[in-house]
Amino acid sequence: MWRERGRMNLVDLKTALRGEVIQPSDTNYDDARKLYNAMIDKRPALIVRCVDAADVIACVNYARTNGILLAIRGGGHNGPGLGGCDNGLVIDLSRMRSVRVDPDSKTAQVAGGCIWGDVDHATHPFGMAVPSGIISTTGVGGLTLGGGIGHLARKYGLTIDNLVAVDIVLADGSMVKASESQHEDLFWAVRGGGGNFGVVTSFTFRLCPVHTVMAGPMFWALEDAPEVMRRYEDLITDAPEDLNGFFNFITVPPVPLFPEELYMRKVCGVVWCSLADPETTRKWLQPAQNWAEPLLVGVGPMPFPALQSFFDGLYTPGLQWYWKADFVNGFSEQSIAEHVKHGSQLPTMHSTMHMYPINGAVHRVSPSATPFTYRNSKWAEVIVGVDPAPENALKITQWARDYWQAVHPYSAPGGYVNFMMNEGAARIEATYGENYAKLQQIKSKYDPENLFCVNQNIVPLAKGEAGLESKAA
Ligand SMILES: Cc1cc2nc3c(=O)[nH]c(=O)nc-3n(C[C@H](O)[C@H](O)[C@H](O)COP(=O)(O)OP(=O)(O)OC[C@H]3O[C@@H](n4cnc5c(N)ncnc54)[C@H](O)[C@@H]3O)c2cc1C
Numbered sequence: 001m002w003r004e005r006g007r008m009n010l011v012d013l014k015t016a017l018r019g020e021v022i023q024p025s026d027t028n029y030d031d032a033r034k035l036y037n038a039m040i041d042k043r044p045a046l047i048v049r050c051v052d053a054a055d056v057i058a059c060v061n062y063a064r065t066n067g068i069l070l071a072i073r074g075g076g077h078n079g080p081g082l083g084g085c086d087n088g089l090v091i092d093l094s095r096m097r098s099v100r101v102d103p104d105s106k107t108a109q110v111a112g113g114c115i116w117g118d119v120d121h122a123t124h125p126f127g128m129a130v131p132s133g134i135i136s137t138t139g140v141g142g143l144t145l146g147g148g149i150g151h152l153a154r155k156y157g158l159t160i161d162n163l164v165a166v167d168i169v170l171a172d173g174s175m176v177k178a179s180e181s182q183h184e185d186l187f188w189a190v191r192g193g194g195g196n197f198g199v200v201t202s203f204t205f206r207l208c209p210v211h212t213v214m215a216g217p218m219f220w221a222l223e224d225a226p227e228v229m230r231r232y233e234d235l236i237t238d239a240p241e242d243l244n245g246f247f248n249f250i251t252v253p254p255v256p257l258f259p260e261e262l263y264m265r266k267v268c269g270v271v272w273c274s275l276a277d278p279e280t281t282r283k284w285l286q287p288a289q290n291w292a293e294p295l296l297v298g299v300g301p302m303p304f305p306a307l308q309s310f311f312d313g314l315y316t317p318g319l320q321w322y323w324k325a326d327f328v329n330g331f332s333e334q335s336i337a338e339h340v341k342h343g344s345q346l347p348t349m350h351s352t353m354h355m356y357p358i359n360g361a362v363h364r365v366s367p368s369a370t371p372f373t374y375r376n377s378k379w380a381e382v383i384v385g386v387d388p389a390p391e392n393a394l395k396i397t398q399w400a401r402d403y404w405q406a407v408h409p410y411s412a413p414g415g416y417v418n419f420m421m422n423e424g425a426a427r428i429e430a431t432y433g434e435n436y437a438k439l440q441q442i443k444s445k446y447d448p449e450n451l452f453c454v455n456q457n458i459v460p461l462a463k464g465e466a467g468l469e470s471k472a473a
Contacts (some may be wrong), residue, residue: 002067002292005298006065006198007065007066008058008061008062008065008066010046010062010422011161012062013048013059014057015071016054016055016058017050017055017059018051018054018055019048019049019050019051019052019055019095020048020051020095021046021047021048021149021447022042022046022047022048022049022330023046023047023186024045024088026392027163029047030216030280031142032047032049032092032236033047033084033090034076034317034318035076035078035081035083035084035412035465036075036076036077036078036137036317036318036321037077037078037079037080037081037319037320037322038317038318038319038320038373038390038441039321039322039393040084040185040409041469042083042085042237043079043083043086043087043406044071044085044086044087044088044089044090044195045068045087045088046088046089046090046451047089047090047233048089048090048091048092048097049092049094050092050093050113051203051291052096052273053094053167053169053175053201053202054198056093056112056169056201056209057093057169057173057175058087058173059091060091060169060170060171060173060199060451062087062089062170062232062316063089063171063451064172064173064449064451067089067127068088068089069085069086069088069089069450069453070085070088070089070091070442070454071083071084071085071088071089071090071091071310071451071454072093072141072195072199072432072452072454072455073090073091073092073093073094073139073145074093074094074112074139074141075094075113075115075137075138075139075140075141075142075145076094076098076139076142077137077138077142077215078138078363078418078470079134079141079321079323079418079419079420079421080320080323080422081306081421082142082195082454082455082456083139083142084453084454085348088454091199091349092113093112093113093141093199093201094113094115096104096111096112096113096114096201096274097111097113097114097115097118098110098111099114099118099119099121099122099123099203100110100122101122101123101128101207102124103128103262103317106128106206106207107164107205107206107207107230108122108130108206108207109127109202109203109204110130110140110198110202110203110204110253111201111202112140112141112199112201112203113139113141114139114140115136115138115139115140115208116132116133116135116136116137116138116139116140116143116277116308117136117137117235117305117308117309118140119132119140119205119292120304120305120308120309121293121305122130123207124136124211124303124305125306125469126207127153127209127210127211128207128208128209128210129207129210129304130162130206130207130208131148131150131151131152131153131156131157131158131159131161131162131208132144132150132159132308133148133149133150133159134150134151134246134271134307134310134311134444135307135308135311135312135315136305136309136312137312137317138387140203141195141203142194142195142418143159144159144160144163144194144200144203145190145192145194145195145200145340145419146162146192146194146416146417146418146456147160147191147192147370147372147416147418148418149356149358149380149416150274150356151213151215151244151267151308152244152273152275152309153356153357153358153360153361153362154206154239154241154243154357154358154359154360154361154362155208155241155242155244155275155321155360155361156261156361157361157362157364157365158358158362158365158372158375159205159371160191160370160372161361162203162205162206162207162208163190163203163204163205163206164180164204164206165177165179165181165182165187165203165204166178166179166180166187166190166200166202166203167200167201167202167351168186168190168197168198168199168200168201169198169199169201170197170446170447170449171198171446171447171448171449171451171452173203173279177307178190179204179326185442185445186198186442186446188369188370188371188438188442189371189438189439189442189443189446191370191371191372191438192370192372192373192417192432192435193326193371193432193442193443193458194417194453194455194456194458195454196439196443196445196447196452196456196457196458197442197443197446197447197450197452197471198452199452206373209239209290210275210304210305210349211304212301212302212305213273213274213275213301213302213304213307214272214273214276214277214278214281214282214297214299214301214302215271215272215274215300215302215307215310216271216272216295216298216299216300216310216455217269217270217271217272217298217299217300217448218266218269218270218272218288218294218296218298218299219250219294219295219296219298219467220267220268220269220270220287220291220292220293220294220295221267221268221292221344222266222267222268222340222343222344222384224268224287224291224292224293225249225268225339225340225343225344226323226336226340227291227292228268228291229247229331229336229339230241230249230331230336231288231291232245232247232288232291232329233260233331233378234272235287235288236357236359237359237378238379239450240276240284240411241277241283241360241361242274242276243272243273243274243275243281243284244274245270245272245273245357246268246270246271246354246355246356246357247268247270247354247379247417248268248269248270248271248352248353248354248355249266249267249268249269249343249344249346249352249353250266250268250269250346250352251264251265251266251267251346251350251351252264252267253314253349253353255313257298258296259296262296264334264349265295265455266344266346266369267295268343269296270350272285272287272299273307274299278301281299282405283298284427299320300368303365305418314350314459315386316389319350319386319387319388320384320385320386320387320388320389320390320392320393320396321384321386322384322385322386322393322396322397322401322421323382323400323401323419323420324382324383324384324386324400324401324403324404324415324419324420324421325380325381325382325383325404325415325416325419325420325448326381326407326408326411326412326414326415327358327374327377327379327380327381327411327412327414327416328355328377328378328379328380328381328410328411328412329377329378329411329412330359330378331410331411334410335407338403338406338407338410339353339407341406342383342399342402342406342407343403345399346387347387347392347395347396347399348386348387348392348395348396349387349400350386350387350388351384351385351387351400352386353381353382353383353384354381354384354401355380355381355460356379356380356381357378357379357388358375358377358378358379358380359378360373363375363376367434367435370433371412371432371435371438373384373431373432373434374414374416374431374433375414375434377412377457379408380415380416380419381411381415382399382419383400383403383404383407384400384414385399385400386395394466410468413430413431413433414430414431414432414433415427415428415429415431416431416454417456420456425457425459428441428456429457430451431456432458436458439458440459440460440461441456441461443458443459443460443461444460444461444465447460448460448463452462
């Protein structure tokens, strides 16, 4: 394949592109550089709104041949703002949003800049879905490459467990397909290793049969939280895999969906999603209504895309976010006490703690089959301090840090990469654990100069240490 070797200048780049180039002097620059997390303020030198793989290749060649910092933006949701960078080039994939469903093979081809709402919209009429996250505005790119945890995890696994292939532009400007039978090492690495290996211009996913779900929240008073947590653990450990439910501490938002007497009350809850029929679901959830007197039972039938956008109105772009995460193997009386103490002190209405179950189908895949090392844990826990007001940034950050410090001793060493801020190399190594060395080998083969470094970075081995054949071989 032909590859760009010489240095490319800005005129060459603009000539090669069909997509828009945005620079600091442009009137739409401030809008274009905005990230979902308003706590992060980055000022790239260039933003290119790529429209196809050719544009992506041109950008990769331009950044590499000029030694320019390169960031990849999918949905722009990343907590520490890894979809942007200062003074470098941002490959913005938000113009690449097509989804093609193939009902015969039960697969969907999803362009690299799609958000999950695009996928849900396209697959729902076929009675199908791809397991993803819990918000429709999150990017397919970042969520998938980090793993992907959501309502369908217990039944159908992580998003990466349903990934069939990727088209990916590599650091040298070449483009390959990676799958179980092509560039298998690369395919292993992209299923959890983040944006470290290249720019994915297209994802092919296996579709799962999902249409209408029985879903919604149950709330209980905070004083009932210890008992609810104990009983929730018992239920979700062995529940039928058609039933999912994530535990949370929340402040009930003042919206007509909820009874007025609950507005702004801090509660604990579980958001359920059942694939079974209404009667079976009610039978499964009946015991939960006896854990303690619920303040609200809001479970009912809804189309899956409605569940996927349930929280979109609450978590709009432009809020301040601070993230902390861990994998958790089980509750103890001490960990419950710490959760109840800190969960009762949610500092703002949007701040929350979620425990996403990753048992069931996620456990049936070996921890070494993909880089998602802690898949044998029971939950991926996320603590997020969130608020619209920049003046509350310190308050929400401190709360999330204190909460995490208190519960981390009862957790696994690592957390889900997509729920972390910039926490340093040791934390990334702890998160990948025994898979880190293999990730480093593959990184050294496909991106030895670390062109793709604006991410939860896997550091390539120094030259001579890699011990693998070169990619071109
Ligand atoms: C409100 C909210 C809810 C969330 N809920 C969930 C959830 O339920 N489950 C879950 O698993 N996660 C969830 N997340 C976390 C989410 O997975 C991460 O924030 C993820 O990084 C978002 O992906 P993105 O494409 O939107 O991000 P971006 O900021 O655009 O990118 C994030 C990282 O991914 C890389 N990247 C993105 N697209 C590509 C691509 N096409 N090719 C190569 N690299 C790429 C970027 O280089 C960057 O390092 C949530 C986040 C938010 C803000």
